[in-house]
Amino acid sequence: MTAPQHPQPAAPQAPAFAPEAPQWTGGYLSPIPVRKATLADALASEWTKIRSLRSTMWTLGVMVALVFGIGCAIAAAATAVDDNGGGGKDMSALSFGVFGVLLGVICVITLGVLTISSEFGTGMIRTTLTACPNRARVLTAKAIVFFLLVFTITLVSTTLVGMVAESMLQGQWTDRTTGEMWLRATVGVSLFVALIGLLALAVGTIVRHSAGAITAMLGLMLLPLVMTMFMYASALSEVRKFLLQYSIPYELFVLFASGTDGPDSSGPTGWDPVWIMMGVVAVALGGAYAALMKRDA
């Protein structure tokens, strides 16, 4: 009785079913129309997930408040400053938006990580992957939805801050603003911030733990700057310069401020930060896909 009794009918290793005819013997057929699930379905699902969480709304609300509030406050403070003496030739009225965006990036990092790590933390990921066993599709849908959301919100807030700053600083800094600068300080910055969000999503997918992944992302953002503070030795000056110029805050500043022919042409200028970040994100997302596909959920 304790010996496993193999059921006699249906030899185990013979999938004798004709693949084209779904014949479940006495099986049940649902009235719900059957159609192939697609990426569009996954996108709709991820959009519902992201908008149905209060934490998303809060984090994005705080981000808009930071970008807009701090941007306007600093522009207001700048009205008191006469720029005749100071200010590089790269500075424009738009540059004052950088500080708000820098803080806003922290919200984007948190949200990017949580978008996936909270699923691992709660066990929701099992439900998600049961509904969509194509794991690459799940991650792609999450990445697209999150990227577009962050891009749109950043674009709206940076554009608003830019317009407010321009009008506040009439005649002081505004004459330097070119159309290309406008594009870079809005579309460029939004692309950059949304890419950082994707990086956070990728790190969250690999690390799985919310706290760990957020710490890793904040470290990535701040550590290079902190390290440069301790590099006095002249032998290290090249390393120091590299760390500084490729740190996230500096790159953001480049997007906001520098002209295409900035004073320090050795570092990234113009749209470079966006391209650099694209490369980094491509590598990180590659790792995230591999991790998600390979590991047990």
Added chain:
Amino acid sequence: MIELQGLTKRYGDKLAVDGLTCTVRPGIVTGFLGPNGAGKSTTMRMMLDLDRPTAGSVHLDGKHYRQLRDPLKVVGALLDAKAMHGGRSAYNHLLCLAQSNGIPRARVAEVLDTVGLTSVAKKRSKGFSLGMGQRLGIAGALLGDPQVLLFDEPVNGLDPEGIHWIRNLMKNLASQGRTVFVSSHLMSEMALTAEHLIVIGQGRLLADTSMADFIAQNSRSYVRLRSPERERLLDVLSGSGITAVTAGDGSLEVDGADGARLGELAARHQIVLHELSPQQASLEEAFMQLTAESVEYHAHSAPAPGPAPGPQPPGSGWGTDWQKKGS
């Protein structure tokens, strides 16, 4: 129809599932039993391609789970009660699942109604009780009206009314021709719902049998007799062609006999009976015997009374030291 083929899963040194081969047929409820840590949940996760098997395979209606185009319409699963984000409302949780498989939105309200959660549909599932979470999980499993259903300990946390409901639900689903696969620790629970049984212990298949066979083989019914005139009773019984076995405590056990007939027999011969009781060996006992060798996690109810160091006078046990001190 679910076919497992030499399914094996190893976590580091631990062999959680060990060469499991069996078939789960449609049209009936199949119970999946085993003690804690036997590998039931692991097997179910592998069926859903959540954990990758170390060896072997699972086929659902001839397909691997990964090949399903619209998985929720083929397989519905309830794994952990709280495999959901607590910050999302019950409605939105089901909505995002429905959308991922192109299931019409109207289905969400339908399944919420089926499991009785309509009144809390807009509440975040964080505040749900264990049983409510379980019901939401069941709603998710029913969403696509699938032909295969997997439930991992569905009665966990449900109230008596809920248990009754899920029993009937599973039977109904099976009677519609679906494949229903339910895990449980409770033999008695399975005896009420399942028609077929698959028992595992330490990841290995111990039994694959129909419930009726299992009951026939394992539930012995007998009558226990106790009498001060045991020898005479034995003679009378054997005189009437009834075989009785002497049990350890001096009572007699008669298999498959009618209590009334035995009582009348004793009265006719004027034998005093101290006990005449029909007995039934429970399925639970049979299950425990079956899995006894493979139970990994034993509870220890008391310090083992085994060979104590040095002989102890009877009556000097627990508490005697204290009594001495107190006096």
